[in-house]
Amino acid sequence: MTPQPKTTSSPVIVEKIYQRFNLGQRWEHMLLFLSATVLLLTGLPQKYRDASWSQAILTTPDRVYLIQQIHHIAAIVLILEAVYHLGRAIYQLSRRKLSAGMFPTVQDLRDAGQMILYLLFIRKDKPKFGKYNFEQKVTYWFVFFGFILMIISGLVIWFPLWFTNFLPGGIVPAAKLMHSTEAIAAAVFILIWHFYHVHIERLNLSIFTGKLSEKEMQEFHTKELERLQRKPKDKVKPGEPK
């Protein structure tokens, strides 16, 4: 089913719209975004307790306690989201329905190499990408492993007594160091890498709207568009004018 313009005589150009993320994925991103922001904002003042800006926030011991409670609540939200995400992936895997789109491939390495050549003015054209390009896969897997480390190290310093029942005591200060440095690495990565790609390179709101226009598909996900157009029955949803 190919989307049709409503009236052939209308001067309004109606673009085809392609579904990129389903509602569940958009909600997952929203939860991740909100909980990670709260975690970062409540974590930084704790990490930099010696700094005056932190002490301007944490003016009383009660405030310290409060900010820790908020951090823990946001952590629970993040953990639940991570469990849901992993559980869903495992469920889909067990039914052989897990989309392979997000897994890294050799093609991604080639794309990255071509992209660097393009950026260095050695090649003329950007590589053509599928549904998820290598930049987006790097983002996903960085966040994936980063949050696993953050959750584990966070739980260790939240419940050190329990963990040292069966793990060496040395993991406690190591977890504390990991939690506070991985947080900075992750924040730096998201703020530079992710924000550039979704805000500055182009404003890509598909994670909130779920949709991409044909023009965007053509420019950024050429191969995916080609695939969809080859098999029009597969997953193409009728676009609606925005």
Next chain:
Amino acid sequence: MNNPILQRQKFGLFTAGVIALLVSLLFVVSPASAGNPTQKTENYCLSCHGDPKLNMTLPSGEVLSLYVSQDVIGHSVHSPLGIECEACHTDISTYPHPAQSFQNKRDLSRTIYLACQKCHPDNFQKAQDSMHATAAAKGNMQAAICTDCHGAHDVQIPGKPRSSISLTCSKCHADIYAQYKQSVHGSALINENNQDVPVCTDCHGVHNIQDPTTAAFRVQSPEMCARCHADPQLMGKYGLPSDVYSIYKTSWHGVDVSVYKSRWPTIWHDSAVCTDCHGIHDMRKTTDPASHVNPTNLLATCQKCHPGTGPNWTDAWTGHNKISLQRTPFLFYVDAFYSSFTPFILWICIIYVVLQIIRSLVDRVRRSLP
């Protein structure tokens, strides 16, 4: 006018005049050393008070000896300096003495010691702001006053020998002295006459001794220990590390304590300070089996604040160790990883994004060109 004989005579006269002036000045400036008249006053007093049997009964029933030993007062710090009896006994200048209204011995001491402030106003004032003065204000008349520590007729230069300081405190604080004597500091002082170890006053202060059980004293106490234990020269002398404090300050406990010290010094906080683990007056070498931080006792010491912890728990404490493969392997690997990983991520992100910005700008400019 150029007669050499006349000139020589003039010079001789001048010299004689100067010498005479200097000699007379000597008499004016230091009468004590010249004539020592005050000893006469002392001798006058001792003509009665030199009798060992001289005493009186106070209204409380206590028998007060009025005997002052010539030997004791002669060897005090005051008497040889010419400070006479009535410098302290200000209302007694002759015989018969004016009537006294002391009810008991303590009453007498607490009245006469007020004379100390005439010559020692600073230290006297400090003592008025001390824990001892606070205790006295609350009704404990036994709380120490100047003469309790320094003595009265037998007042000596304080701190000679150094061990006398802790002995002085032990007159009232015997139980604490007993602990201190066994400690690494006390035993070195008493048995080895070590002059580096702290005596009571090094930690508690001299005249303005403060309540050591307050939150404020607690959070500043690590700095107190650091006065010696962060001194590389002093610690080097005994083969002790001098970075225990600087590493502690970055530890979980240490950061907590320093935040409380700077922000909320009056709010009690339980995060461990030095004395919580090492002991207050009974700190010993870590190799001593009786030490609270000896490996055999360490877990029990941790459990004072962290009940229910297992034997692995003690390794979680890294507050005195630099990150090293031997002492803190987990910390070492995490630190090694992130000290390269974080800058790596940062630079990759920056370089990649900057390249992309340049490329897209160049593209845009090219497209706008005809």
